[in-house]
Amino acid sequence: xxxxxxxxxxxxxxxxxxxxxxxxxxxxxxxxxxxxxxxxxxxxxxxxxxxxxxxxxxxxxxxxxxxxxxxxxxxxxxxxxxxxxxxxxxxxxxxxxxxxxxxxxxxxxxxxxxxxxxxxxxxxxxxxxxxxxxxxxxxxxxxxxxxxxxxxxxxxxxxxxxxxxxxxxxxxxxxxxxxxxxxxxxxxxxxxxxxxxxxxxxxxxxxxxxxxxxxx
Amino acid sequence: xxxxxxxxxxxxxxxxxxxxxxxxxxxxxxxxxxxxxxxxxxxxxxxxxxxxxxxxxxxxxxxxxxxxxxxxxxxxxxxxxxxxxxxxxxxxxxxxxxxxxxxxxxxxxxxxxxxxxxxxxxxxxxxxxxxxxxxxxxxxxxxxxxxxxxxxxxxxxxxxxxxxxxxxxxxxxxxxxxxxxxxxxxxxxxxxxxxxxxxxxxxxxxxxxxxxxxxx
Amino acid sequence: xxxxxxxxxxxxxxxxxxxxxxxxxxxxxxxxxxxxxxxxxxxxxxxxxxxxxxxxxxxxxxxxxxxxxxxxxxxxxxxxxxxxxxxxxxxxxxxxxxxxxxxxxxxxxxxxxxxxxxxxxxxxxxxxxxxxxxxxxxxxxxxxxxxxxxxxxxxxxxxxxxxxxxxxxxxxxxxxxxxxxxxxxxxxxxxxxxxxxxxxxxxxxxxxxxxxxxxx
Amino acid sequence: xxxxxxxxxxxxxxxxxxxxxxxxxxxxxxxxxxxxxxxxxxxxxxxxxxxxxxxxxxxxxxxxxxxxxxxxxxxxxxxxxxxxxxxxxxxxxxxxxxxxxxxxxxxxxxxxxxxxxxxxxxxxxxxxxxxxxxxxxxxxxxxxxxxxxxxxxxxxxxxxxxxxxxxxxxxxxxxxxxxxxxxxxxxxxxxxxxxxxxxxxxxxxxxxxxxxxxxx
DNA sequence: AATGAATGAGTGTTCATTCAT
DNA sequence: AATGAATGAACACTCATTCAT
Numbered sequence: 051x052x053x054x055x056x057x058x059x060x061x062x063x064x065x066x067x068x069x070x071x072x073x074x075x076x077x078x079x080x081x082x083x084x085x086x087x088x089x090x091x092x093x094x095x096x097x098x099x100x101x102x103x104x105x106x107x108x109x110x111x112x113x114x115x116x117x118x119x120x121x122x123x124x125x126x127x128x129x130x131x132x133x134x135x136x137x138x139x140x141x142x143x144x145x146x147x148x149x150x151x152x153x154x155x156x157x158x159x160x161x162x163x164x165x166x167x168x169x170x171x172x173x174x175x176x177x178x179x180x181x182x183x184x185x186x187x188x189x190x191x192x193x194x195x196x197x198x199x200x201x202x203x204x205x206x207x208x209x210x211x212x213x214x215x216x217x218x219x220x221x222x223x224x225x226x227x228x229x230x231x232x233x234x235x236x237x238x239x240x241x242x243x244x245x246x247x248x249x250x251x252x253x254x255x256x257x258x259x260x261x262x263x264x265x266x
Numbered sequence: 267x268x269x270x271x272x273x274x275x276x277x278x279x280x281x282x283x284x285x286x287x288x289x290x291x292x293x294x295x296x297x298x299x300x301x302x303x304x305x306x307x308x309x310x311x312x313x314x315x316x317x318x319x320x321x322x323x324x325x326x327x328x329x330x331x332x333x334x335x336x337x338x339x340x341x342x343x344x345x346x347x348x349x350x351x352x353x354x355x356x357x358x359x360x361x362x363x364x365x366x367x368x369x370x371x372x373x374x375x376x377x378x379x380x381x382x383x384x385x386x387x388x389x390x391x392x393x394x395x396x397x398x399x400x401x402x403x404x405x406x407x408x409x410x411x412x413x414x415x416x417x418x419x420x421x422x423x424x425x426x427x428x429x430x431x432x433x434x435x436x437x438x439x440x441x442x443x444x445x446x447x448x449x450x451x452x453x454x455x456x457x458x459x460x461x462x463x464x465x466x467x468x469x470x471x472x473x474x475x476x477x478x479x480x481x482x
Numbered sequence: 483x484x485x486x487x488x489x490x491x492x493x494x495x496x497x498x499x500x501x502x503x504x505x506x507x508x509x510x511x512x513x514x515x516x517x518x519x520x521x522x523x524x525x526x527x528x529x530x531x532x533x534x535x536x537x538x539x540x541x542x543x544x545x546x547x548x549x550x551x552x553x554x555x556x557x558x559x560x561x562x563x564x565x566x567x568x569x570x571x572x573x574x575x576x577x578x579x580x581x582x583x584x585x586x587x588x589x590x591x592x593x594x595x596x597x598x599x600x601x602x603x604x605x606x607x608x609x610x611x612x613x614x615x616x617x618x619x620x621x622x623x624x625x626x627x628x629x630x631x632x633x634x635x636x637x638x639x640x641x642x643x644x645x646x647x648x649x650x651x652x653x654x655x656x657x658x659x660x661x662x663x664x665x666x667x668x669x670x671x672x673x674x675x676x677x678x679x680x681x682x683x684x685x686x687x688x689x690x691x692x693x694x695x696x697x698x
Numbered sequence: 699x700x701x702x703x704x705x706x707x708x709x710x711x712x713x714x715x716x717x718x719x720x721x722x723x724x725x726x727x728x729x730x731x732x733x734x735x736x737x738x739x740x741x742x743x744x745x746x747x748x749x750x751x752x753x754x755x756x757x758x759x760x761x762x763x764x765x766x767x768x769x770x771x772x773x774x775x776x777x778x779x780x781x782x783x784x785x786x787x788x789x790x791x792x793x794x795x796x797x798x799x800x801x802x803x804x805x806x807x808x809x810x811x812x813x814x815x816x817x818x819x820x821x822x823x824x825x826x827x828x829x830x831x832x833x834x835x836x837x838x839x840x841x842x843x844x845x846x847x848x849x850x851x852x853x854x855x856x857x858x859x860x861x862x863x864x865x866x867x868x869x870x871x872x873x874x875x876x877x878x879x880x881x882x883x884x885x886x887x888x889x890x891x892x893x894x895x896x897x898x899x900x901x902x903x904x905x906x907x908x909x910x911x912x913x914x
Numbered sequence: 915a916a917t918g919a920a921t922g923a924g925t926g927t928t929c930a931t932t933c934a935t
Numbered sequence: 936a937a938t939g940a941a942t943g944a945a946c947a948c949t950c951a952t953t954c955a956t
Contacts, residue, residue, distance in 0.1 A: 058936060058937080059936085060936095061936080064936090080298065080383055080384060080385070081298075082296065082297075082298030082299055083298060083384075085928085085929065085930085086929075086930060086931085087929080087930095095937080095938090096937065096938045096939080097930090097931085097938085098931090098932080098933090098937075098938060098939090099936080099937055099938075101930090101931070101932080102936090102937080106930080106931080107929095107930065107931090137475065138478060141475075141477065141478065163379075163382060163383045164383065166379060167296055167379045167380060167383040168296055168299070169295075169296070207446070207448070207449060207453070208453070208456070208457050210446075211439060211442065211449070211453070211454065211457035211458075212457060212461055214438055214439060214442045215435040215436075215438060215439050215457065215458055215461055216435070216461075217438065218434050218435045218436075218437060218438020218439060218442075219431040219432070219434045219435040219438070220431075220434075221434060221438065222430055222431060222433065222434020222435070222437065222438070223427060223430060223431050223434065226427065226430045226434075230423075232423070233423060233427070236477075237423070237424075237427070238427065239477075240424070240477060241424050241427035241428060241431065242427075242431055243475050243477070244465070244468075244474050244475050245428055245431055245432075245462075245465045245466070246461075246465060247465075247475045248464065248465045248467075248468030248473060248475065249460070249461045249462060249463075249464045249465025249466075249468070250461070250465075251464075251468075252460075252464030252465070252467075252468065257464060258460050259353065259357075259456075259459050259460050259463045259464065261357065261452075261455075261456055261459070262354065262357065273919090273920085274918090274919060274920080274954090274955075274956095275919085276918090276919090277918080277919080280919085280920095301945085301946065301947085302946075302947060302948080303945095303946080303947095311920080311921090312920065312921045312922080313921085313947090313948085314920075314921060314922090314948085314949075314950085315919080315920060315921075317947085317948065317949080318919090318920085322947080322948080323946095323947065323948090489940090489941085490933090490934070490935095490939090490940060490941080491940085492939090492940090493939080493940080496940085496941095511817075512730065512815055512816055512817070513730075514728065514729075514730030514731060515730055515816070517924085517925070517926085518925080518926060518927085519924095519925085519926095527941080527942090528941065528942045528943080529926090529927085529942085530927090530928075530929085530941075530942060530943090531940080531941060531942075533926085533927065533928080534940090534941085538926080538927080539925095539926065539927090569907065570910065573907075573909065573910065595811075595814060595815045596815060598811060599728055599811045599812065599815040600728060600731075601728075639878075639880075639881060639885070640885075640888070640889050643871060643874065643881070643885070643886065643889035643890075644889060644893055646870055646871060646874045647867040647868075647870060647871050647889065647890055647893055648867070648893075649870065650866050650867045650868075650869060650870020650871060650874075651863040651864070651866045651867040651870070652863075652866075653866060653870065654862055654863060654865065654866020654867070654869065654870070655859060655862060655863050655866060657866075658859065658862045658866075659859075662855070662858075664855070665855060665859070668909075669855070669856070669859070670859065671909075672856070672907075672909060673856050673859035673860060673863065674859075674863055675907050675909070676897070676900075676906050676907050677860055677863055677864075677894075677897045677898070678893075678897060679897075679907045680896065680897045680899075680900030680905060680907065681892070681893045681894060681895075681896045681897025681898075681900070682893070682897075683896075683900075684892075684896030684897070684899075684900065685892055685893065685896060689896060690892050691785065691789075691891050691892050691895045691896065693789065693884075693887075693888060693891070694786065694789065706915060706916080707915085708915095709915080712915085733949085733950065733951085734950075734951060734952085735949095735950080735951095743916080743917090744916065744917045744918080745917085745951090745952085746916075746917060746918090746952090746953080746954090747915080747916055747917075749951090749952070749953080750915090750916080754951080754952080755950095755951065755952090916956100917955100917956080918954105918955095918956090919953100919954085919955085919956105920952105920953080920954080920955105921950105921951105921952085921953085921954105922950105922951100922952095923949105923950090923951095924948105924949085924950085924951105925947100925948080925949075925950095926946105926947095926948090926949105927945105927946085927947090927948105928944105928945085928946080928947105929942105929943105929944090929945085929946100930942105930943100930944095930945105931941105931942085931943095932940100932941080932942080933939105933940085933941080933942100934938100934939095934940085934941105935937100935938080935939090935940105
């Protein structure tokens with residue numbers, strides 16, 4: 051009477067357990083190297099139940115991506131107050147971003163590495179989140195430009211490139227901060243903020259770097 | 267003349283053909299999803315020959331990484347003249363980098379995505395290349411600081427973070443430029459150069475962004 | 483009732499079926515020439531099930547050896563009554579041995595030929611059984627010596643050699659009896675019993691054969 | 699001028715080198731686990747040459763068996779002088795047998811284990827040698843019986859069984875002597891000689907062990 | 915007399931997935 | 936709500952064997 055393993059739980063709870071296990075395994079082993087057996091075992095259920103609730107490995111992976119993408123954007127949004135100045139918003143967003151990725155390294159691995167590495171069903175999923183973040187950053191850039199009493203006359207794709215570069219830098223720093231002992235989310239934020247804000251400010255003021263003319 | 271299947275070629279030539287095929291398949295399918303059968307077929311040889319020359323899937327992948335890492339760093343180095351000013355060096359290096367990655371998208375996928383996603387034998391291989399590039403960039407940053415008549419009093423790990431952010435931004439832009447039609451290597455270079463050089467210059471001049479004090 | 487392919491049976495039953503098939507294939511083809519495909523087919527299951535239950539070819543082979551070694555020693559022990567005189571015990575043991583090996587030729591091939599031929603994981607397994615049998619025979623020899631009112635003053639390693647020779651002779655006769663039509667277990671027993679008991683009796687009485695002295 | 703590797707040697711010499719290598723590899727790895735690559739490498743030649751001279755793995759193995767069987771019987775015959783008494787002949791033959799197998803363990807592994815374990819083309823080859831040796835021993839037994847002024851009224855198949863048992867005991871002791879440190883060929887011979895000669899002598903004199911009558 | 919280049923056929927092993935209960 | 940039993944399809948890797956020189 052009363053086995054060790056807890057049994058018979060509502061579906062929603064079981065599903066979260068499965069996703070927890072899947073994110074961990076996918077994050078550590080990679081999508082392809084992860085086996086459904088291992089995930090089921092870590093989740094403490096039998097394999098058919100995983101299939102019953104989540105259909106297939108692809109669907110399971112997609113569910114992981116979606117859940118973690120939502121969690122990440124939610125965390126960033128929760129860190130930002132839109133009534134504050136643009137630079138402060140950027141600071142707060144970066145801080146939240148670095149903090150969240152540091153606290154959930156497997157989730158970050160799933161979003162940043164695994165999802166992009168394994169082709170189309172998944173890359174699109176994470177691209178959506180990325181687009182949202184890039185849009186957020188772009189908005190800040192434009193706001194900042196207005197605050198500097200300048201209309202951004204940068205070509206549109208350069209604004210896009212700028213945001214892209216900023217997000218890429220952030221992603222790269224997140225990995226670096228996670229891998230380098232002694233680097234905190236705050237320090238990563240300071241580094242990137244200094245780098246980016248100054249650069250963007252300069253751009254907004256029209257100080258551009260002149261490319262050499264003697265190219266082929 | 268010109269039969270479909272050329273046969274009986276010296277080992278060195280065959281090996282390059284195999285690596286060509288492997289880079290393409292690994293770059294497109296990913297390391298785990300790539301099958302040795304497919305690689306052999308694309309290379310126009312039988313599977314045993316691939317194993318005879320390259321030993322194992324792991325070794326084959328490592329050989330790909332090494333070849334492409336060497337090719338990339340060589341291309342960047344070839345684009346830079348060390349007797350020119352630091353900003354010009356950075357410009358030239360970025361241009362070479364974006365051009366090379368645009369011309370060899372599968373190789374870039376292998377280096378940027380696949381190698382990092384599949385654990386230690388491979389990640390280390392590409393980390394070596396990255397370290398070299400980050401060191402190159404760091405050198406330029408320091409030179410630029412000296413040129414601005416300032417010793418870089420930034421903490422050492424912040425310099426490292428800076429270079430890391432810059433390289434990350436470059437990597438991210440490379441992927442973006444490859445995926446966005448109409449964005450050339452030159453445009454990517456302009457975008458990043460403006461962003462980065464101004465930001466770094468500001469930093470060198472001691473203009474730092476002040477973090478808010480009211481943190482927890 | 484009695485369909486061709488019975489399906490869905492409990493694990494323990496399936497495992498025995500697999501071992502049955504494996505002993506047969508291993509015994510007839512040899513360890514290396516045996517293919518897991520063939521074993522699975524003879525067992526009436528798919529290959530993955532064999533791996534699920536028995537892990538690997540090595541483990542499967544080891545399981546065969548263990549099962550058959552146990553069966554053989556059990557059969558011999560069951561044939562012997564330890565309250566009877568030593569010669570009678572030897573007779574009964576040999577009879578049981580020859581009968582069992584004659585009834586299970588594939589098992590005997592696995593134990594006598596295959597296991598010894600294929601290196602350390604397996605040889606050790608069967609050596610354990612052999613040690614037990616040699617010990618049993620050695621005990622009988624010593625008892626017989628006591629019964630002849632003589633302490634066995636033979637050097638210890640000569641007693642060991644004796645038992646070894648006796649067991650070797652038995653093994654050899656088993657193969658011979660199996661291969662020679664018309665030779666029954668009983669006849670093999672008679673032959674060996676006469677040969678061995680007389681020889682040992684002589685030894686026990688101190689009648690030793692004198693080696694020539696003119697050796698180098 | 700004078701490469702390191704000796705090249706271009708007459709066929710007969712090369713063949714012996716190949717057989718040397720093959721016996722070693724077959725003896726140590728076993729027939730199936732031995733690879734032609736390894737044999738060719740150990741012989742210091744290319745694989746096609748092995749095939750040119752010895753046709754196939756089967757033929758190569760057969761050639762090994764034949765060469766070593768011949769060598770073993772030759773060694774035993776060379777140790778025996780047919781003008782001496784039967785017991786002395788047996789002693790000398792056993793001594794030569796144990797000495798030869800101890801000096802050529804790989805050859806003995808090929809003959810005793812590998813050839814018998816791998817089915818018909820090979821088992822027959824070694825059976826021929828065995829038959830010859832058994833016949834030799836049988837002859838000695840009969841001679842010994844005559845010397846004891848008795849016609850051997852043992853049933854024919856019992857004489858065969860006797861010789862079989864003796865040879866089996868010898869084979870078993872050879873393996874045991876090789877594997878047990880401190881047991882020399884001479885000691886193995888003493889042990890077996892005492893055991894066998896006494897037993898056979900007894901038999902020849904009509905002293906038989908009486909089987910129990912109460913069998914089923 | 916001798917070899918570098920090459921392959922068809924097969925091996926053990928694993929995995930995502932389903933069925934019957 | 937949950938699982939023990941079972942599999943089709945594929946994969947990395949190896950081997951005996953041959954061809955062209």
